[in-house]
Amino acid sequence: MWQFFHKLGSPKWFYGISTRLMPWLLVIGTALLMAGIVWGLAFAPKDYLQGDSYRIIFIHVPTAFLAQSAYIMMAVAAVVTLVWRMKLADVFVKAVAPVGLVITFLSLFTGAVWGKPTWGTWWIWDARLTSMLILLFLYGGVIALDRAINDEKSAARAVAVLVLVGVVNIPIIKYSVEWWNTLHQPATFKLTEKPSMPAEMWVPLLLAVLGMYLIFGWLACIRMQTEILAREQKTRWVKDLVMAGRH
Amino acid sequence: MAFDSFSAFLTMGGHGPYVWSSYGAFFVLMAALMISSLRRRRAMLDACRRNFMCQGKEPGRADRPAATFTRVEVSQD
Amino acid sequence: MTAKAPDIRPVTASVGVAQAMKSVFLRDVRVAFRQRQDLLNPLLFCVMVVTLFPLGVSPEVSFLREAGAGILWVAALLSVLLSLDHLFRHDFDDGTLEQLVLQPQPLFLLVLAKTVAHWILTGLPLVVLTPVLGVMVQLPGNSIAVLCLTLLIGTPVLSLIGSIGAALTLGLRSAGVLLSLLIIPLYIPVLIFGTGTVAAASEGAPVGAYLALMGAFLVLAVTLAPFASAAALKISLSNS
Numbered sequence: 001m002w003q004f005f006h007k008l009g010s011p012k013w014f015y016g017i018s019t020r021l022m023p024w025l026l027v028i029g030t031a032l033l034m035a036g037i038v039w040g041l042a043f044a045p046k047d048y049l050q051g052d053s054y055r056i057i058f059i060h061v062p063t064a065f066l067a068q069s070a071y072i073m074m075a076v077a078a079v080v081t082l083v084w085r086m087k088l089a090d091v092f093v094k095a096v097a098p099v100g101l102v103i104t105f106l107s108l109f110t111g112a113v114w115g116k117p118t119w120g121t122w123w124i125w126d127a128r129l130t131s132m133l134i135l136l137f138l139y140g141g142v143i144a145l146d147r148a149i150n151d152e153k154s155a156a157r158a159v160a161v162l163v164l165v166g167v168v169n170i171p172i173i174k175y176s177v178e179w180w181n182t183l184h185q186p187a188t189f190k191l192t193e194k195p196s197m198p199a200e201m202w203v204p205l206l207l208a209v210l211g212m213y214l215i216f217g218w219l220a221c222i223r224m225q226t227e228i229l230a231r232e233q234k235t236r237w238v239k240d241l242v243m244a245g246r247h
Numbered sequence: 248m249a250f251d252s253f254s255a256f257l258t259m260g261g262h263g264p265y266v267w268s269s270y271g272a273f274f275v276l277m278a279a280l281m282i283s284s285l286r287r288r289r290a291m292l293d294a295c296r297r298n299f300m301c302q303g304k305e306p307g308r309a310d311r312p313a314a315t316f317t318r319v320e321v322s323q324d
Numbered sequence: 325m326t327a328k329a330p331d332i333r334p335v336t337a338s339v340g341v342a343q344a345m346k347s348v349f350l351r352d353v354r355v356a357f358r359q360r361q362d363l364l365n366p367l368l369f370c371v372m373v374v375t376l377f378p379l380g381v382s383p384e385v386s387f388l389r390e391a392g393a394g395i396l397w398v399a400a401l402l403s404v405l406l407s408l409d410h411l412f413r414h415d416f417d418d419g420t421l422e423q424l425v426l427q428p429q430p431l432f433l434l435v436l437a438k439t440v441a442h443w444i445l446t447g448l449p450l451v452v453l454t455p456v457l458g459v460m461v462q463l464p465g466n467s468i469a470v471l472c473l474t475l476l477i478g479t480p481v482l483s484l485i486g487s488i489g490a491a492l493t494l495g496l497r498s499a500g501v502l503l504s505l506l507i508i509p510l511y512i513p514v515l516i517f518g519t520g521t522v523a524a525a526s527e528g529a530p531v532g533a534y535l536a537l538m539g540a541f542l543v544l545a546v547t548l549a550p551f552a553s554a555a556a557l558k559i560s561l562s563n564s
Contacts, residue, residue, distance in 0.1 A: 110272070117265050154562060177513075
């Protein structure tokens, strides 16, 4: 068990395994995502309330899911960084934060564009929109702090503390924003959620979500590899790797 | 097929601009993210290789202690 | 210079935790009173921010009455944010902080003592100032009283959460802006409940439950924030 744990923490081992894993992640992820999107755009039936604008859901929901779970994954990695000082964990946090920022932005953007035909406005201070916006700020703070600290080890641990403070706050922020929303504005607008989506709608959605997660995995791998190379560039195994010319 | 014709597919029942602009932003940003990640790794591999080649040419430099800084600033876009 | 020399007595193992916390607290208060301008600045800032709103938006009574509580809360939040930079900075520059970390007493309790001192010196004066500002933005008397109560419970939370950010950004370039970036998202729940309580009070609703929720925030912040800032302080000190 501990042997495995140790191996998992070794950058060299990770580099090797991720190089083998990445083509699969990319191919299967892209295939699933494109299948979901094409199915959703062209073949899924029209929503009787929102018309065709609902087809944005096939990218909006995957990005929104991923934006939140990426932060939670970062929080798990932050705990590992602080408790076990595992090198790969802080590489993960550093590599994934910009991806999370872009994906959160995408979910906000697609949400805003969806809102225009559905609610008649680009932006409303809806509880979910507001908490996603705050999530975007949290990602921004993590990236800013990481860039500001020069020493790599302290940067990793400071960022881990910040991510954990953020993750404790996320439920509080979510709860308070929902409370605030019901206080100030009775639910005039709600995402029209029908309790049972027909299968022709949720199957492509599920495909797109899965594909998005796999592509996220690919992005995390390649960015972690870059970071590992930067940190280990003086070591023997990196020398063997780059001189052999296989990458 | 949920649409009668290709032009109906493009107009999306009047919601075309919204649907296509959000899909456009999605594809552009995701592609940019993936390509920039690929290029950053390529640049990093090249930088490592160049380092080792330089060390090979000048034997005096190889046994110097490794540089005192480990953090490398890669252009982040 | 001798007047400003750290007034902390060497703490031996025989000194209890309470005694150590007390001396850290008293020292911070004493140092602050020797630099009175630093005490006054956040208050002046708060008054100026409040002044900007009638000038910038509208001096009409109806607008001010509706937005007043929010304006005062935002102004108080910003002044606390502004003063956070000083929380550890001077001690960091003259090395006192490293002595503090080396003490046998648990660091998070000493940090808690420092944070309490920070609140007494910044948050409490803001609460005292609030009735005057409340009258300036035409708030009714009942709302002013509730506003003071929410600030009394809310500003310690601001200081506690802020201490984490101050510890994380210690010794960095452009620490001030970075501190705001990190901390403002975390302040949002306190702001929402602070202004929400006043809004409920102005509609005549009972506010006991809201105040209890804010109290819960305070308890949560007191129990968790000192640990986080102590950890962050250790990281920042090992960095420099």
